[in-house]
Amino acid sequence: MPNRSWPNSTHAAPPPTVAPIGSSSLAAAEALENLRPGQSLPRTAHDLLAPRLITAGWACRYVTLQGGRRQILGFVLPGDTIGQSPPDRPLNRAQALALTQVRLSHARLRLSSDDRDAPSPTEIAIEEERQLLDHIVRLGRQTAYERTLHLLLELHERLAAIGLADGEAFEFPLTQEVLADALGLSVVHINRTLQRLRRERLLVLHHGRVTLLELPRMKENCDYGGAAAMRASAKILVTQPLPD
């Protein structure tokens, strides 16, 4: 499992083209910072992630452990925020890294509590927690094949929700190494898993762009949605506790 080092690439890299989020509902997006791939997201004096809104590009939160192992905790996509929501939450204390060129805005969500469109800190926290739970299930009880499918579906869903998906296709700037560190697998195995997915005609992937070819079959194959029964549903179920 050791799964060695990853070259601590804080190097300068050519800014890949990244589509800025077009959403007009995420107002106040006066771009204030620009990060290049490999740069850390800004932090406050207390070493928390500084409150920001990502308006373009992908980032990730991660943790580093002995032996150069790295575990990616989750991805931050355009429209997502960091360092918002109740302060001092562990997620805001973890490391975070730009995976592509990233554009940040200081915009605080829901400054005025009558901003109907923007999500509230509470809603953000809920969504983040849902993602964490899904990640746990993937890592704990799914095969490499299932994990990969499951993550791709989650990313598609999130991107589609903010209008960054073109049908079943979307920009996919993740390196296989990043994918590996997110899914708890080795790069080589990720590579072979992706090959299998292509061979099975479940997706097309090249040039940093992916197309999911059969959503229904993909979802079946990885139990998408089924597992996390904690996806809202609301259903009267009065499990009345027996006495004693």
Place this chain on the structure above:
Amino acid sequence: MPNRSWPNSTHAAPPPTVAPIGSSSLAAAEALENLRPGQSLPRTAHDLLAPRLITAGWACRYVTLQGGRRQILGFVLPGDTIGQSPPDRPLNRAQALALTQVRLSHARLRLSSDDRDAPSPTEIAIEEERQLLDHIVRLGRQTAYERTLHLLLELHERLAAIGLADGEAFEFPLTQEVLADALGLSVVHINRTLQRLRRERLLVLHHGRVTLLELPRMKENCDYGGAAAMRASAKILVTQPLPD
């Protein structure tokens, strides 16, 4: 990885002796419910976990997926609460199960915001999130050996914090099957891993009681604390609720 079924034991079982939490700081603990091992924790009409304080016994939150696989998301120990803190959080939507006899109280924490001892909903959420992140790291980037150590250390730390640890020893009512479902491993492998830990004289485990023999070496061996650098450090914590 499939890791088959677990007999859906909703059967009646002999109530094991469980030490009630002695803490006097967790007041208002008028025992209202008693669950036997295997029973589900009570839920609200909206299928959320009902707000409760666990005053004795162990429970766990979990998710079930295809093929009878189960992933345990975390353990609930005496002094912990469920269904508290911002409502409708995914954790409160997951399934939860009593692992031993469990005693529940309706006590709400921090009803009056001047209750100095009890943790606030925000503090609860923070601690829960920290546990989730640790769990992700364990599952994603640690070996079976490391995972097991890491979880034992976490449990010891939590139990010690509420006075339920007797030095480095504590009641440990978890079945190897439960351990397996928490750590994403097979029962057989958990068994062999525990044997190794015993052989290495890192712990003694029998009769539902465990003693950790060399905390420092254990912590080294699993990078305890090191990984999750997001363990609180700066204190500032102005739990000032952002506008919802």
Place this chain on the structure above:
DNA sequence: CGTTAGGTTGAGCAATATCAAATTCGGTGG
């Protein structure tokens, strides 16, 4: 063109799962 990061391949191996059959252990009933 040389360099480089990322992707691909093959071979061998280590970690972990699966299956099936003991064995141990705490009750329980005789």
Place this chain on the structure above:
DNA sequence: CCACCGAATTTGATATTGCTCAACCTAACG
């Protein structure tokens, strides 16, 4: 006290999955 029962643990054998190592390839870039 003893025989028995089911749950939990343990064991051995074997199968799979996923890891490591070491090349090699390819496209992008200066």
